[in-house]
Amino acid sequence: MIADWRKDRQVVRAGIGLFALALAVLPFVVSASFGNSWVRVLDFALLYIMLALGLNIVVGFAGLLDLGYIAFYAVGAYLYAVLSSPHLAGAFPSLAPGLAWPIWVILPLGALVAGLFGILLGAPTLRLRGDYLAIVTLGFGEIIRIFLNNLNAPINLTNGPQGITGIAPLHIGGVVLGRGQDILGFTVPGIHLYYYLFLLLALGIVFVTVRLEDSRIGRSWVAIREDEIAAKACGINTRNVKLLAFAMGASFGGVAGGLFAGFQEFVSPESFSLTESVMVLCMVVLGGMGNIGGVILGGLLLSVLPEILRWGAAPVQQALFGRVLLDPESLRMLLFGLALILVMLYRPAGLWPSAVRRREFEEAAEEEKEIVGLEEGSA
Amino acid sequence: MLEVRDLKVHYGGIAAVKGISFEVRAGEMVCLIGANGAGKTTTLKAIARMVPAQGELLYRAASIVHRPCHELIGEGLALVPEGRGVFARLSVQENLEMGAYCRAGVASKGEMSADLERIYGLLPRLAERRKQLAGTLSGGEQQMLAIGRSLMSHPKLLLLDEPSMGLAPLMVQKVFEVIQSVAAQGVTLLLVEQNAQLALSMCSRGYVMESGLITLAASSSSLLENPAVRTAYLGE
Numbered sequence: 122m123i124a125d126w127r128k129d130r131q132v133v134r135a136g137i138g139l140f141a142l143a144l145a146v147l148p149f150v151v152s153a154s155f156g157n158s159w160v161r162v163l164d165f166a167l168l169y170i171m172l173a174l175g176l177n178i179v180v181g182f183a184g185l186l187d188l189g190y191i192a193f194y195a196v197g198a199y200l201y202a203v204l205s206s207p208h209l210a211g212a213f214p215s216l217a218p219g220l221a222w223p224i225w226v227i228l229p230l231g232a233l234v235a236g237l238f239g240i241l242l243g244a245p246t247l248r249l250r251g252d253y254l255a256i257v258t259l260g261f262g263e264i265i266r267i268f269l270n271n272l273n274a275p276i277n278l279t280n281g282p283q284g285i286t287g288i289a290p291l292h293i294g295g296v297v298l299g300r301g302q303d304i305l306g307f308t309v310p311g312i313h314l315y316y317y318l319f320l321l322l323a324l325g326i327v328f329v330t331v332r333l334e335d336s337r338i339g340r341s342w343v344a345i346r347e348d349e350i351a352a353k354a355c356g357i358n359t360r361n362v363k364l365l366a367f368a369m370g371a372s373f374g375g376v377a378g379g380l381f382a383g384f385q386e387f388v389s390p391e392s393f394s395l396t397e398s399v400m401v402l403c404m405v406v407l408g409g410m411g412n413i414g415g416v417i418l419g420g421l422l423l424s425v426l427p428e429i430l431r432w433g434a435a436p437v438q439q440a441l442f443g444r445v446l447l448d449p450e451s452l453r454m455l456l457f458g459l460a461l462i463l464v465m466l467y468r469p470a471g472l473w474p475s476a477v478r479r480r481e482f483e484e485a486a487e488e489e490k491e492i493v494g495l496e497e498g499s500a
Numbered sequence: 501m502l503e504v505r506d507l508k509v510h511y512g513g514i515a516a517v518k519g520i521s522f523e524v525r526a527g528e529m530v531c532l533i534g535a536n537g538a539g540k541t542t543t544l545k546a547i548a549r550m551v552p553a554q555g556e557l558l559y560r561a562a563s564i565v566h567r568p569c570h571e572l573i574g575e576g577l578a579l580v581p582e583g584r585g586v587f588a589r590l591s592v593q594e595n596l597e598m599g600a601y602c603r604a605g606v607a608s609k610g611e612m613s614a615d616l617e618r619i620y621g622l623l624p625r626l627a628e629r630r631k632q633l634a635g636t637l638s639g640g641e642q643q644m645l646a647i648g649r650s651l652m653s654h655p656k657l658l659l660l661d662e663p664s665m666g667l668a669p670l671m672v673q674k675v676f677e678v679i680q681s682v683a684a685q686g687v688t689l690l691l692v693e694q695n696a697q698l699a700l701s702m703c704s705r706g707y708v709m710e711s712g713l714i715t716l717a718a719s720s721s722s723l724l725e726n727p728a729v730r731t732a733y734l735g736e
Binding site for chain 2: 337340341343344347348350351352353354355356357358359
């Protein structure tokens, strides 16, 4: 096996090169054939991939069901919003005209603060598992959202339900990503620049997760997922390792949140509802819990598919029935739900499951066959 | 090796262990027998520092009552948890490797694979099933795997929690043969069992626990002849 890989190293390198090229030209191809709004969809897909990879650490690796994950996204987003908009100057006039810190300060700070919130959530829930943990995390997500909704008094920190506007768009040095840039006499639209930044960070997160998976930490996460007492008996410091899972997962969410705020230039509590948490969880479960490739696939599909359905629902009905029978907006959720049910029925371990999960499901199926076989034999 | 003085454990308001004292000397094989709910498992968990306890715990002449659980295994105090507790979705080999978690950075790759082979030599049934998922093994094989996994940490004192639980009589015999060969390698053993007959026939000394207290402490042979023990635990 290893010898084969070495022999094929050049092929692998060429493959990686082609893949990188494909990722690089993707926004141009998409905008040329479908329009710029679809590049925006791609940008969001990358944000969701980052979120799904972060949640995968908590749910997929460490086996801790988290239904409030979007709170960390919210923390990252609001941190960016508060630090890069004139809003804070309203509450603290001495800060006028706003802080305007550079992106390489705000994003790591967002990761750090979200990580701290992750520990804040993890610490009281160390002894909880399964359903109970899910309920507490769900509560945590709601608490953060409700705080954001109400922290406009006595000091106006979040501007309440109106959200924060006037956020400075993401900028690196003097380059404002929101505006198109002329590179070598060739205009690259702003939406493409966002794509490249998000892609870079998403690849960074993929790299970190891949390296974590087979590390000592990754192994101890798996051990805790499988059996906590046995993990303790193996000498794993379960408390720290669990907190680390929460913090790592949360920090990825914080980074994605900061990017989201700088991309949208507007944040409001509405964007961080329970449905969003559930959506990210769906991406992880549907793609294949614990498998990085699967989670990326899940994130991509679940963020792009609803857009395709939204776009296609009306014209397809027009062509089939001559008129639009069902509102595309509701039909899209209907079809989306159907797709989820079908995937879970026919691929219960996810579209692209991790090796461990696949083994488990295959063996369960085999055992079932054996039992059926025995029953048939005895009958 | 291990000295327990006035150990008390509470679960909320309920006292599970009400102040017991006993000792295990190096190279010994000692058992703790008693009925359901006597506090045997709690005692073991307290020694492994998995539940908070009051009293004095001396392991190799040093107090461990405030040490965290995950550090003790590095010093040779290992627990084979009740109900086996194997990592069901990992393979046999991966389970054994997890047992050596505390030795990463200390042991070399060569040592590690030598250890693996030594354990496969001791437990040939596992050698045939290296790649199989631990959850698909039979109960007895899982118990052997749990013992094998704890051996990967090079224990000096091994705490065994009901290794015979839920096993067929033939399998119980096999598991106890394994335990005996572990003891023969110089590992000190503290065994918690409900199968008093078997435990006493293997161990040199025994303690009888009843509702959180040690009621009898004697050599195995005298316990086996004790009329009270015979009526209560040996079904006569």
